[in-house]
Amino acid sequence: MMFLSNLLGGISLGSIYAIIALGYTMVYGIAKMLNFAHGDVIMVGAYIAFCALQYWNVPPLLAVPLAMLVCTVLGVTIEGLAYRPLRQATSLAVLITAIGMSYLLQNLALLIWGANPKNFPGTLITLPALSLFGGQLKIPGTTIVTILANVVIMIVLTTFTAKTKLGKAMRCVSEDRGAAELMGINVNRTISATFAIGSALAAIAGVLLCSAYPTLMPTTGSMPGIKAFTAAVFGGIGSIPGAMIGGIMLGIIEILGKAYISTELGDAIVFAVLIVVLLVKPTGLLGKPVREKV
Amino acid sequence: MKTKKGKLIYNLITFGLVTAAYFICSYMVDNGLMSRTLKGQLIPICAWVVMAISLNLVIGISGELSLGHAGFMSVGAFTGIVVSGWLLNGFQMENTGLRLLIAMIAGGLMAGLAGVVIGVPVLRLRGDYLAIVTLAFGEIIRNVMNCVYVSVEGSNLHMGFINPNLPGTLLLNGPNGAVSVKRISTFLAGFLLVLFTLVVVLNLVNSRSGRAIMAIRDNRIAAESMGINVTKYKMMAFVLSAALAGMAGVLYGLNMSTLVPSKFKFDQSINVLVFVVLGGIGNILGSVISAALLTVLPEVLRAFSQFRMLVYAVVLILVMLATNNPILRSWFNQLTAKIRNRGAKPGATETTKGGGAA
Numbered sequence: 157m158m159f160l161s162n163l164l165g166g167i168s169l170g171s172i173y174a175i176i177a178l179g180y181t182m183v184y185g186i187a188k189m190l191n192f193a194h195g196d197v198i199m200v201g202a203y204i205a206f207c208a209l210q211y212w213n214v215p216p217l218l219a220v221p222l223a224m225l226v227c228t229v230l231g232v233t234i235e236g237l238a239y240r241p242l243r244q245a246t247s248l249a250v251l252i253t254a255i256g257m258s259y260l261l262q263n264l265a266l267l268i269w270g271a272n273p274k275n276f277p278g279t280l281i282t283l284p285a286l287s288l289f290g291g292q293l294k295i296p297g298t299t300i301v302t303i304l305a306n307v308v309i310m311i312v313l314t315t316f317t318a319k320t321k322l323g324k325a326m327r328c329v330s331e332d333r334g335a336a337e338l339m340g341i342n343v344n345r346t347i348s349a350t351f352a353i354g355s356a357l358a359a360i361a362g363v364l365l366c367s368a369y370p371t372l373m374p375t376t377g378s379m380p381g382i383k384a385f386t387a388a389v390f391g392g393i394g395s396i397p398g399a400m401i402g403g404i405m406l407g408i409i410e411i412l413g414k415a416y417i418s419t420e421l422g423d424a425i426v427f428a429v430l431i432v433v434l435l436v437k438p439t440g441l442l443g444k445p446v447r448e449k450v
Numbered sequence: 451m452k453t454k455k456g457k458l459i460y461n462l463i464t465f466g467l468v469t470a471a472y473f474i475c476s477y478m479v480d481n482g483l484m485s486r487t488l489k490g491q492l493i494p495i496c497a498w499v500v501m502a503i504s505l506n507l508v509i510g511i512s513g514e515l516s517l518g519h520a521g522f523m524s525v526g527a528f529t530g531i532v533v534s535g536w537l538l539n540g541f542q543m544e545n546t547g548l549r550l551l552i553a554m555i556a557g558g559l560m561a562g563l564a565g566v567v568i569g570v571p572v573l574r575l576r577g578d579y580l581a582i583v584t585l586a587f588g589e590i591i592r593n594v595m596n597c598v599y600v601s602v603e604g605s606n607l608h609m610g611f612i613n614p615n616l617p618g619t620l621l622l623n624g625p626n627g628a629v630s631v632k633r634i635s636t637f638l639a640g641f642l643l644v645l646f647t648l649v650v651v652l653n654l655v656n657s658r659s660g661r662a663i664m665a666i667r668d669n670r671i672a673a674e675s676m677g678i679n680v681t682k683y684k685m686m687a688f689v690l691s692a693a694l695a696g697m698a699g700v701l702y703g704l705n706m707s708t709l710v711p712s713k714f715k716f717d718q719s720i721n722v723l724v725f726v727v728l729g730g731i732g733n734i735l736g737s738v739i740s741a742a743l744l745t746v747l748p749e750v751l752r753a754f755s756q757f758r759m760l761v762y763a764v765v766l767i768l769v770m771l772a773t774n775n776p777i778l779r780s781w782f783n784q785l786t787a788k789i790r791n792r793g794a795k796p797g798a799t800e801t802t803k804g805g806g807a808a
Contacts, residue, residue, distance in 0.1 A: 241775065242771070245770075252727055255766070259720070393578075418612065420612060421612075423593050430582075431586055
């Protein structure tokens with residue numbers, strides 16, 4: 157039973173990683189850049205939801221859409237101001253700009269909300285814990301909601317990229333930007349839309365993360381951000397199912413590693429697994445190998 | 451293209467500036483012209499300058515983005531602390547200069563070894579994947595350092611992993627790090643380390659190996675087809691950089707009476723990256739200046755300390771946007787060309803074309 161409960165905890169944490177990793181992977185696939193600031197968008201989303209619930213008396217059902225809206229605007233703004241002028245620049249320049257953006261968001265949050273950790277209210281997810289096997293296995297409400305949210309997001313996103321016009325445009329741009337432009341696809345708008353979707357997902361992830369681990373600080377997003385980034389690379393960056401698989405596997409490895417191998421070395425185990433995977437498959441589990449041309 | 455004479459002048463300026471800065475600072479210290487806080491920053495400045503140069507070797511010269519450089523610094527710092535404590539407790543070595551030297555060599559070797567262990571898998575990857583794996587290794591080093599316990603009993607060294615029950619006096623205490631370290635770093639040692647780093651890196655850059663490393667950076671496939679052993683030269687730059695970072699770590703660690711492993715977080719790696727980027731990627735003198743200035747700046751602007759990182763972030767973004775803006779770039783190139791031509795007018799023979807500067 158202990159194992160089963162740990163496994164569920166791992167899947168739940170992994171689902172959060174997966175939702176964050178989706179943002180990383182979509183942006184990478186389409187704009188070919190590592191958006192380091194993504195982890196901090198999660199943090200902003202969580203703070204908005206926190207403020208909405210605590211200070212602005214917004215009903216819990218509206219707090220999440222509000223956070224999503226703010227994060228979407230934020231993501232699109234960041235892309236337009238900082239990343240769009242660097243479309244033709246080297247990947248190093250873009251990466252450093254993204255790191256700068258991540259620092260900017262963290263320090264703005266530090267100025268606005270202060271360094272003291274905030275306690276995220278538990279009023280958002282009020283689903284009671286599910287009791288199975290005569291009370292031997294208790295599944296917390298947040299775990300159920302997180303896993304369900306993950307499944308819904310996965311289905312919606314897969315249909316979106318497969319069926320809608322914008323989704324198809326995204327796949328085109330990720331495959332060949334130049335050709336997509338020649339076919340009349342507005343590349344800039346497609347990339348903006350990707351950032352919007354990724355940031356909205358980040359807001360959901362932020363709310364779910366803080367519902368499960370209720371301490372909220374300006375640095376809350378950075379470690380999950382790095383882990384989710386790892387998850388995206390693990391699954392093959394650029395691939396949507398890869399982000400899902402990578403995220404969930406990483407969550408399971410982290411929780412089981414902490415429970416059965418060593419609590420202190422939990423993070424080290426996660427990163428060690430990533431390195432081993434990359435050594436065997438340098439482009440991740442589901443990543444496409446890139447052929448180099450001279 | 452930089453000419454041979456141009457390189458010599460560049461190197462002379464670099465060494466001259468560093469030496470002048472050292473003598474001015476020590477003159478100010480001797481005559482009580484320097485504030486206490488600034489005096490306390492002298493050794494950290496040397497350590498960060500060495501860190502910036504060593505990271506520039508990886509990013510600017512070798513062209514690989516490493517995001518885990520603080521990890522090597524951490525390995526060096528804790529090795530240095532252990533070696534120094536061991537020599538003092540086990541062998542009663544009172545000579546601080548010799549102890550610092552031995553600690554620095556040991557720290558450099560250990561960090562270099564870590565560089566080999568990490569470099570073998572990492573350098574097989576490219577670009578963004580390489581960056582994320584160095585980041586992962588940095589985090590692993592920090593995490594492992596949290597679990598290492600080292601104690602000294604007589605001349606015996608005991609090591610424990612996760613297990614803090616060791617005989618004798620603890621030198622490293624897991625997540626609590628090293629406590630009551632004997633501070634033996636001096637400003638002179640720091641200056642000598644900076645000079646050593648400069649000699650090593652500048653000589654490497656202007657050597658056959660350095661040209662091979664830069665050829666790989668500019669075009670890996672072309673370099674490979676010219677018969678350059680890509681792995682060997684990439685490893686050379688990476689391991690050398692790690693060893694130098696380890697030595698900087700020793701200098702830094704033995705300047706602190708307490709040091710915790712969480713001091714060397716991902717943020718520190720980014721900090722050094724900021725030094726390198728603002729100083730100019732590939733420009734060694736730029737790294738020296740920006741590392742020194744950016745370490746002093748927060749101390750001077752104490753009142754604005756909460757805005758420091760904010761300003762850092764904004765400056766970082768703006769520098770990246772400005773240096774990649776085509777209009778600004780061509781304007782800047784024209785400007786440098788004009789200055790060059792004016793400087794070259796009185797009987798100059800070699801700088802006929804000014805526009806080709808990178």
